[in-house]
Amino acid sequence: MQKLSTLSKIFSVLSLMSASIWIGSYLSRLFLIYRIFEGPDLVVKSFINDSNIEGILFAIMPAIVVHFLAFIFMIVATILFFVTSKINLRNNGWLFIILVAVIITMPFEVYLMSIDLKVILMLQSSSFDSNVIISLLRDRIKELSSYSIVAILTYLSFYYFIVFQPLTKKD
Secondary structure, eight states: OOOOOHHHHHHHHHHHHHHHHHHHHHHHHHHHHHTTEETTTTEEOTTOOTTTHHHHHHHHHHHHHHHHHHHHHHHHHHHHHHHHHOOOTTTBHHHHHHHHHHHHHHHHHHHHHHHHHHHHHHHHSSSOOHHHHHHHHHHHHHHTTTHHHHHHHHHHHHHHHHHHOOSBOOO
16 A cells, blocks of 8 residues: 555544444444334333433433434545545555445435434424434334444444455555
């Protein structure tokens, strides 16, 4: 791989850091939201009632916000890295695979983030209906149920590609 400029290295580090934060917040958000529901029908657990649902939703909100912002930051930093580095993707197949995976997963993630944005905006408003937020969270799980696992495994595989750099053409 060619020598990178300082600016490219900064964007590379920012992209990796935001990807790590995104993966961690993705997992924590998944675990927190799945703890609200039970069974394959995604029924709200029995201990959750009208008196404690607001507190539970406000406790989950930071994980949703961090996930939302980290993905945006990761995409921007990754694009800036590719633009500033001017790396030849033909000689670096591992980087091409990462770029293709990010491009393929982005529409799905943007769609799910639109649901997250609705939840964030509703929680930020002074009055909200907790049933609407619960139904949005339920719909988010149901619509692309297995995508979450695929996305996490895909983004975790990037670290393998970055460390071992397979499919690199030697000059």
